[in-house]
Amino acid sequence: MKRPIVLASASKRRSMILDSCGIEHKIYATNAPEVHDQNRSVQWNVITNAKRKVIAAAERYKKSLIIGADTLVVLDKHLIGKPKDKKEAKKLLMQFSNKRLAVVTGLSLLNPVTGKMLTGSEKSLLYAEKLLKKNADRWFHALKPCDKAGGFSIEGVGSLIYDRIKGSYFNILGLPMIKLKQLFAQAGLNILDYCN
Numbered sequence: 001m002k003r004p005i006v007l008a009s010a011s012k013r014r015s016m017i018l019d020s021c022g023i024e025h026k027i028y029a030t031n032a033p034e035v036h037d038q039n040r041s042v043q044w045n046v047i048t049n050a051k052r053k054v055i056a057a058a059e060r061y062k063k064s065l066i067i068g069a070d071t072l073v074v075l076d077k078h079l080i081g082k083p084k085d086k087k088e089a090k091k092l093l094m095q096f097s098n099k100r101l102a103v104v105t106g107l108s109l110l111n112p113v114t115g116k117m118l119t120g121s122e123k124s125l126l127y128a129e130k131l132l133k134k135n136a137d138r139w140f141h142a143l144k145p146c147d148k149a150g151g152f153s154i155e156g157v158g159s160l161i162y163d164r165i166k167g168s169y170f171n172i173l174g175l176p177m178i179k180l181k182q183l184f185a186q187a188g189l190n191i192l193d194y195c196n
Helices: 012-018 042-059 086-096 133-143 156-160 169-173 177-188
Strands: 005-008 067-076 079-080 100-111 116-128 164-165
Touching: 005 012, 005 042, 012 169, 042 067, 042 100, 042 116, 086 133, 100 169, 100 177, 116 169, 116 177, 133 156, 156 164, 164 169, 169 177
Parallel strands: 005 067
Antiparallel strands: 067 079, 067 100, 100 116, 116 164
């Protein structure tokens, strides 16, 4: 029996990626508290956060397959989540200028039939072009970066800044689909069964 899917995330981009594959799902933003422990690996942080989202969603959706995801950006070994406000987002934008960044997403998948939770993570690298300080406000307004990990988007105007990608493009968007397909397989499921 094909179980309904719940995406335990408020991310519109993650939902759009699932939609683009024809994967029907319900969105449930759990507001589960996230950890950003600088003393732990980025993989530990993103997987822990993805698991927390799944656990919170599972209390409400007991018969659904639940997908949780969390993304962090790494610059000089510093873990960066969503900026707190516009000031921080603008500051991050200029800190990324002329730098190589890592984007890491943690995934968690709960199979309600077995009760088993599977996890994994994906890492991608990309380069940010050099930005002139005098254009910082214009870039910031064009990117509208506040609701994204690291305060940036590679889509739209972001394509004028972020380049030289090594690894999964969809990971940078927040949902590495090859890794998700692998988790489905580990759970004994074929993700193609969910693609309409």
